[in-house]
Amino acid sequence: MYKKAQNPIVVIVVMVALAAAVIGGFFLVRSIGDKNREVRKSKTEVEKLMELDLDNNYPGTAREVLKINNRLMKCYYNEELNDDQIKVLAAQNQKLFDEELLKRNPYDTYLPRLKKEIEGYKKSKVTIINIGLQELAEAETEERGGYKFCNLLVSFFLKEGNGHKKTNHKYYLREDKDGKWKILFWEVTKRTF
Numbered sequence: 001m002y003k004k005a006q007n008p009i010v011v012i013v014v015m016v017a018l019a020a021a022v023i024g025g026f027f028l029v030r031s032i033g034d035k036n037r038e039v040r041k042s043k044t045e046v047e048k049l050m051e052l053d054l055d056n057n058y059p060g061t062a063r064e065v066l067k068i069n070n071r072l073m074k075c076y077y078n079e080e081l082n083d084d085q086i087k088v089l090a091a092q093n094q095k096l097f098d099e100e101l102l103k104r105n106p107y108d109t110y111l112p113r114l115k116k117e118i119e120g121y122k123k124s125k126v127t128i129i130n131i132g133l134q135e136l137a138e139a140e141t142e143e144r145g146g147y148k149f150c151n152l153l154v155s156f157f158l159k160e161g162n163g164h165k166k167t168n169h170k171y172y173l174r175e176d177k178d179g180k181w182k183i184l185f186w187e188v189t190k191r192t193f
Helices: 008-041 045-051 062-078 083-094 099-104 107-124
Strands: 126-133 140-144 147-160 163-175 181-189
Touching: 045 062, 045 083, 062 083, 062 107, 062 126, 062 147, 062 163, 062 181, 083 107, 099 181, 107 126, 147 181
Parallel strands: none
Antiparallel strands: 126 147, 140 147, 147 163, 163 181
16 A cells, blocks of 8 residues: 655644643643642731731721721631630730730730630630721821820621620720820720711
8 A cells, every 4th residue: 555655844733732732731730739729828817917017017097006906806706716826916916005005914914814805705606797997087086195096986796696796895096106006995885986
């Protein structure tokens, strides 16, 4: 029988196309694997809060301070935290506190009380569903004794057993000598925003 000679250009084009498909498929599979690893490596809220650099990147407004405080509250009461995580989060939280609040709540006193409070929430099966924070434009502000003060309302929406409830707090913040807003104290209030 007679065999017809194949065109060498067609053979080369087919081989290059097959090689390109194999190499392209390899990189596609690798890219998908990298994306899956990134998803698995994405940080939890607890990890993000633990890594916040509040010494060099402190929030610029009283409202931003309370946003971080609220994120910490959600982690305390909604997440399963180990002892080391609670210690780091408590230290982060205290960086938001005014010097007067720190005097009344030194770390060695604050930490055991915080752990007891977290334990109480867990036993009662209370979780924070959502947190509402008053807009800065609506906040009460004043200057007194050489200090600036800002009062903001925060609403905590809680799930307790099969029911829901809302609790409102009024946070009092004072600007320190470095221009950083710090939490002076807070109280439960009936006021809402």
